[in-house]
Amino acid sequence: MPTYKAPLRDFRFIMHELLGAEQQLAQMPFYKDNDTADGDLISQVLEEAARFVEGELLPLNRTGDQEGCVRHDDGEVTTPTGFKAAYRKYCDAGWPALDADPTYGGQGMPHLVSNALVEMLNSANVAWGMYPGLSHGAYSALHAVGSDELKNLYLPKLVSGEWTGTMCLTEPHAGTDLGIIRTKATDNGDGTYAVSGTKIFISAGEHDMADNILHLVLARLEGSPQGTKGISLFLVPKYLPTPDGQPGERNAVVCGSIEHKMGINGNATALLNFDQATGYLVGEVNKGMNHMFIMMNAARLGTGLQGLGLGEVAYQNALAYAKDRLQMRHEPRVNPAESADPIIVHPDVRRMLLTGKAYSEAGRAMAMWLALSIDTEHHHPDEAKRAEAADLVALLTPIAKAFMTDNGFNIAVQSQQVFGGHGYIQEWGMEQFVRDARIGQIYEGTNGIQALDLLGRKVLMDGGKKLQKLASVLQEFVEEHEGDEAIGDYATQLGKAAQQLGSLTMVIGQKAMQEGGAGEVNAAAVDYLRFFGHVVYGYLWARMAKLAQDKIDAGQDKDGFYLGKVQTAKFYFARLFPETKSLAATIKAGNETLAVDDRAVFGWEHNLVGA
Amino acid sequence: MPTYKAPLRDFRFIMHELLGAEQQLAQMPFYKDNDTADGDLISQVLEEAARFVEGELLPLNRTGDQEGCVRHDDGEVTTPTGFKAAYRKYCDAGWPALDADPTYGGQGMPHLVSNALVEMLNSANVAWGMYPGLSHGAYSALHAVGSDELKNLYLPKLVSGEWTGTMCLTEPHAGTDLGIIRTKATDNGDGTYAVSGTKIFISAGEHDMADNILHLVLARLEGSPQGTKGISLFLVPKYLPTPDGQPGERNAVVCGSIEHKMGINGNATALLNFDQATGYLVGEVNKGMNHMFIMMNAARLGTGLQGLGLGEVAYQNALAYAKDRLQMRHEPRVNPAESADPIIVHPDVRRMLLTGKAYSEAGRAMAMWLALSIDTEHHHPDEAKRAEAADLVALLTPIAKAFMTDNGFNIAVQSQQVFGGHGYIQEWGMEQFVRDARIGQIYEGTNGIQALDLLGRKVLMDGGKKLQKLASVLQEFVEEHEGDEAIGDYATQLGKAAQQLGSLTMVIGQKAMQEGGAGEVNAAAVDYLRFFGHVVYGYLWARMAKLAQDKIDAGQDKDGFYLGKVQTAKFYFARLFPETKSLAATIKAGNETLAVDDRAVFGWEHNLVGA
Incomplete structure (x- = not known):
């Protein structure tokens, strides 16, 4: 049976020593006013969270995998033994409210703290953690664009954890390509909409852990244009709430099946049939994708x-x-x-x-x-x-x-x-x-x-502006530390890689603008992201190593924590960071190496891609 | 449901065009005399094999995974539906005999042909393929070192497939480290031995597909030295054969459990308890490891x-x-x-x-x-x-x-x-x-x-002799083709990498001989193997590309097969071979980056490894 101890020491190191989180949060009135920027409080909260995930969730991880979820003939789903009871404890302790808006019952803790909680949930029991995880996503969308009416009725229920949420995007024929979804909505004329269609792969889509489930559903409103610009977002509750916020009438959304998967078996991955289900528009018409x-x-x-x-x-x-x-x-x-x-x-x-x-x-x-x-x-x-x-x-x-x-x-x-x-x-x-x-x-x-x-949207679409901004942060760091005894070598390596990232970006961007260059971004993107990831990790390891070495030099490394950081940084730069060498080569290879003859290479009759 | 078509065209290309197999086999009297070197015959055999695996084994792959094997209270094991019937057909068609010695009922086909059969078995149904696969291993060992008596009694049964074989090495406390196994054998004084101990992870260790199972068991004979030099190999049949070769008395080897695994569920991975089971010495005392x-x-x-x-x-x-x-x-x-x-x-x-x-x-x-x-x-x-x-x-x-x-x-x-x-x-x-x-x-x-x-045994132990031999083959190829219009660039890349492989080998070898260098081979080995793999694949892709380009130039590429080879070679050199760049760096990093402080990095009290 696997064990797990939450990395509390590392959380503290990163939050307070690396990021200076306490000082930064203190500059934000929201956290200052809510008294949630305090480092000691944050540490206490994370210690409490660690006790919960280690004690309550970890023991359910393997049994959850073995039992899986069971769908019954009426479409209801039973989660693995212990999941529901643990969720009750989780809600009773107030964890769903952790970083939520106090207006709706939240505790107003920084996202930084909930981030650590989510990491721990995922270590202990990822399938279980997805239930509150999806709720949090639904909360975020409703909070950002929902009407006051929707927010007042639904947000407190998500914040308390009494109700959970889902994201309903995928359909059998439409995964990545949401522009071709077929789920429809028609205006009932009374402020509600009738939503019909089939959604698949809906994580936490049906279960017995909460009193109600709030489905956030992408659908095309009758008369809307084709493609992604004709899609709206609807809230479709499993039970229509009564005016006083209790689960009322059963809505016409039913779980038709759950998937048998490779893993995350404790989470119900549902096929949901919406048959003129009552829904509420969230945000603006046709802005559903946004x-x-x-x-x-x-x-x-x-x-x-x-x-x-x-x-x-x-x-x-x-x-x-x-x-x-x-x-x-x-x-x-x-x-x-x-x-x-x-x-x-x-x-x-x-x-x-x-x-x-x-x-x-x-x-x-x-x-x-x-x-x-x-x-x-x-x-x-x-x-x-x-x-x-x-x-x-x-x-x-x-x-x-x-x-x-x-x-x-x-x-x-x-x-x-x-x-x-x-x-x-x-x-x-x-x-x-x-x-x-x-x-x-x-x-x-x-x-x-x-x-x-x-590569396509975040880097190239604004002409590299966001990338430049980060690059200048890195460049400043590199210049400051190139001569450093402890991390000078890392700074040099990082500086080279960051420059190379810039020049690779230029090369791809230029190729992409040439005739026939439409595939260049797609051809480079995966290796480019990995290269970029190493630049970010390299920057962070160099910073962590510098911090740690300073502590060692100051005689403040009693338990060897900082020496561990210094030596792991060394390993990272010697053994993992060099992946950038091969990535630089494969990024440069371009689409030319992929635009092969379809008939010859793939036995595909079209050969529209190849030369 | 997955589909599969055996790559018969590629088998032919590699065997006959790349390797010139027919001519090479014709130089070997064994195949010439057995009439098994003929290219057309080989093609026919492989077509027949393809029909079998596609038609009989592929359909059992997913059901085999889902059903798995079932162990009963008496230690017997039932394989998934259809496995036994397919095995019967496999034996009836003579496949277990394919490359076996005609002296014992084999067909004497080249290993090259059975290699292709095994690839196909593994594509269609790897869990099923392991049953005959293990038998083949047992056949090889018995054939190589068994006494005539053992060979005459047992080999025909393995060759016909009536009986299957296993390899019993691992024990609960001993996996990689076979020198510490505890299974014992004592001499019964009648030419047999009493074998006692527990073996785990025995693939095809118990099942209902054959009439008898021949366990080849590593055990320490009473009085033998400790370590790998005191281990002998014993044949322990599930049923002791009668003099006329029928399964007789049940031997004292019982399946205590089967593992629940991540995959290959159609194959029974058995824990076997040997309790004074009757065994026969295979080969020499204390030479079991060899x-x-x-x-x-x-x-x-x-x-x-x-x-x-x-x-x-x-x-x-x-x-x-x-x-x-x-x-x-x-x-x-x-x-x-x-x-x-x-x-x-x-x-x-x-x-x-x-x-x-x-x-x-x-x-x-x-x-x-x-x-x-x-x-x-x-x-x-x-x-x-x-x-x-x-x-x-x-x-x-x-x-x-x-x-x-x-x-x-x-x-x-x-x-x-x-x-x-x-x-x-x-x-x-x-x-x-x-x-x-x-x-x-x-x-x-x-x-x-x-x-x-x-790296340790095959390359360094003979001072790089075997490596040198291969390197000279590569060097010759590179020199011959560096100026080639079609593959000159590949030859150049290959030549550089082959030279680098040599120099990396030298560097590791020298480091390993220095004081404190004991860990250098272990520290470099995994990346070294991958580098070496790319050199071999690079050599083969360059050769295949050259062959294919010649066919294209000669107007012999009607279906585009050769163009496919040429373009795939281009992809390989542009997109996969460059992994050698990062591997060269990580190989050079050496043990220095791994000899970290155990207490600081791993929270391990000993710190015998770190500086």
């Missing part, structure tokens, strides 16, 4: 945190096993009395472990940087600071989603490898981490789509 | 073929889906009448598909080169040729096992990605390929162990 992106962006960071959380817990268990499992001998002997020594002594095992540690800690730093930037975007009194933060959030979100889920999956696979044959056996739980981590690379926009979002 | 390596080497190539087969079938299904799934638009429109175009038009989808194709086809070429080398090693009349082939087989076997299973897993993951959310749903079968492919990286010696075998 509104949904509010949820999507939150969900993308949340998905990235799944990769982070699963990588962390997989790493922790591989580390524990590597200390425990005796196999082969080492000089000097660790256990002279035993027939073998712990496998952690073998360099290749250490390589796998350090990979997990280096990616997890950098990912945590990036996620928290992003989360604090979201706080800044929403609450900083200075408009320029808000805009700057918004740009950074826009730029980093696809990286957080794709790079963290790719790394999380790879860490899970490598951590499973540390277990040898035992890693393949269900009982040990490592293979579940691999299965659970796999979905993060696929949903909420595949990682290929994230890469297109990054 | 004898077992006969099986292990066969099993390692067989495991590599699992990676190859699973990558191939995953690629085929991703390709079919990419042509079928309509999502987003492309100019010019493929389907002007439809709302969207097939996703194969998107460069990033093509990148994923080409990755599958490029690795699969190079892997097939390497596997067949290796298989033909095994034929040469065993049957060439010229001793020098045999020795040369044996060296190549020794060198390439760990690469075939590790590089092909790593690539196969990655292809399965990427092919699943092409399916988007549908790839995560069991119904589509893609996630099964991922789960099934994962074990190949773990068992038969983890890929980390393969890397140590390659």
